[in-house]
Amino acid sequence: MPRTPATDPAAHPRTTPHEGGPGRARAGDVALRVDGLVKRYAGTAVVDGLSLVARRGAITAVLGPNGAGKTTTVECCEGLRSPDGGSVEVLGLDPLADAAALRPRVGVMLQDGGLPTGVRALEMLEHVARMYADPRDVGELAERLGLGSFARTTVRRLSGGQRQRLALAVAVVGRPELVFLDEPSAGMDPQSRRAVWELVTELRADGVGVVLTTHLMDEAEALADDVVIVDRGKVIAQGSVRELVTDGGGADGREHEQTLRLEAAPGLPADLLPGLELRERAPGQYVTKGVVEPATLVALTEALAARDVLASRVSVGRRTLEDVFLDLTGRNLR
Numbered sequence: 216m217p218r219t220p221a222t223d224p225a226a227h228p229r230t231t232p233h234e235g236g237p238g239r240a241r242a243g244d245v246a247l248r249v250d251g252l253v254k255r256y257a258g259t260a261v262v263d264g265l266s267l268v269a270r271r272g273a274i275t276a277v278l279g280p281n282g283a284g285k286t287t288t289v290e291c292c293e294g295l296r297s298p299d300g301g302s303v304e305v306l307g308l309d310p311l312a313d314a315a316a317l318r319p320r321v322g323v324m325l326q327d328g329g330l331p332t333g334v335r336a337l338e339m340l341e342h343v344a345r346m347y348a349d350p351r352d353v354g355e356l357a358e359r360l361g362l363g364s365f366a367r368t369t370v371r372r373l374s375g376g377q378r379q380r381l382a383l384a385v386a387v388v389g390r391p392e393l394v395f396l397d398e399p400s401a402g403m404d405p406q407s408r409r410a411v412w413e414l415v416t417e418l419r420a421d422g423v424g425v426v427l428t429t430h431l432m433d434e435a436e437a438l439a440d441d442v443v444i445v446d447r448g449k450v451i452a453q454g455s456v457r458e459l460v461t462d463g464g465g466a467d468g469r470e471h472e473q474t475l476r477l478e479a480a481p482g483l484p485a486d487l488l489p490g491l492e493l494r495e496r497a498p499g500q501y502v503t504k505g506v507v508e509p510a511t512l513v514a515l516t517e518a519l520a521a522r523d524v525l526a527s528r529v530s531v532g533r534r535t536l537e538d539v540f541l542d543l544t545g546r547n548l549r
């Protein structure tokens with residue numbers, strides 16, 4: 216089963232061998248702990264008792280539809296907003312009270328870039344790098360993220376995707392222990408997106424805790440070790456992608472990794488197929504829950520023929536996080 220919000224993934228950290236001496240943080244240690252976070256705007260809770268844990272050396276994706284409260288949550292973690300309830304611990308510290316101590320240890324990439332607009336791109340990055348004791352090599356980082364083509368362009372003239380890449384470079388140039396990336400590949404072409412994903416994966420390998428918000432399920436599926444699905448300010452499921460999409464398996468212990476999709480006449484019964492639940496997501500559009508086997512297609516064809524129903528489409532494929540979201544909320548992620 217997907218973990219419930221009350222379940223703390225840090226209780227079962229995927230640790231790597233302890234490399235450092237006493238007091239040295241390990242991959243798998245908790246980097247971020249959010250507990251019962253509440254944030255209200257005009258009396259309405261847009262974050263409503265949200266709890267999550269992110270580990271060092273792991274990528275945690277906070278996934279949810281527009282307006283779910285993802286950005287507000289990370290802004291509370293970044294010390295940009297003060298919570299109305301609950302608590303946030305970043306590297307064991309309070310993001311508001313300990314802001315100065317956290318600044319050199321935490322990287323932040325805001326959704327709109329959050330960068331001063333009158334500065335040239337590369338100068339911006341060089342300037343930020345100089346503020347850190349041991350920054351990354353600016354030239355190498357600029358090359359990796361393809362900043363060269365707009366190095367002398369002022370931030371205000373950058374395209375959305377270029378601004379995002381610069382913001383990512385700025386977020387990681389100081390070798391942070393924890394980075395927050397808000398929709399890191401939004402508006403990017405496929406090549407830039409790949410460069411961003413590679414960099415994010417490397418950060419994880421270096422033991423950095425990465426928390427990214429996204430409404431792109433393929434981004435979460437490609438990158439995340441832990442996925443936290445948020446809807447209407449609450450965590451509705453969390454776990455690894457595999458845990459979420461396999462739905463924990465059935466009574467026989469087998470995993471429900473595949474799903475059968477069917478388009479046919481509306482109103483077919485849920486028990487049309489033996490041992491498999493047929494769910495009608497939209498009129499005439501069905502998915503199954505349960506283990507799909509080769510014989511399932513035979514059984515489906517027979518059951519439809521017996522009812523004189525002609526399917527317009529039948530396919531078998533892997534369950535996705537989109538399916539999980541739909542199962543839980545009855546709505547599409549986007």
Ligand SMILES: Nc1ncnc2c1ncn2[C@@H]1O[C@H](COP(=O)(O)OP(=O)(O)OP(=O)(O)O)[C@@H](O)[C@H]1O
Nearest residue numbers: 256257261279280281282283284285286287288430
């Ligand atoms: N400063 C603010 N004042 C009032 N309402 C706000 C403010 N910031 C956000 N909201 C509202 O809070 C809700 C959650 O917004 P938030 O940006 O956290 O969602 P999100 O999950 O990040 O969405 P998106 O994927 O669109 O960025 C939305 O309904 C939004 O309109």
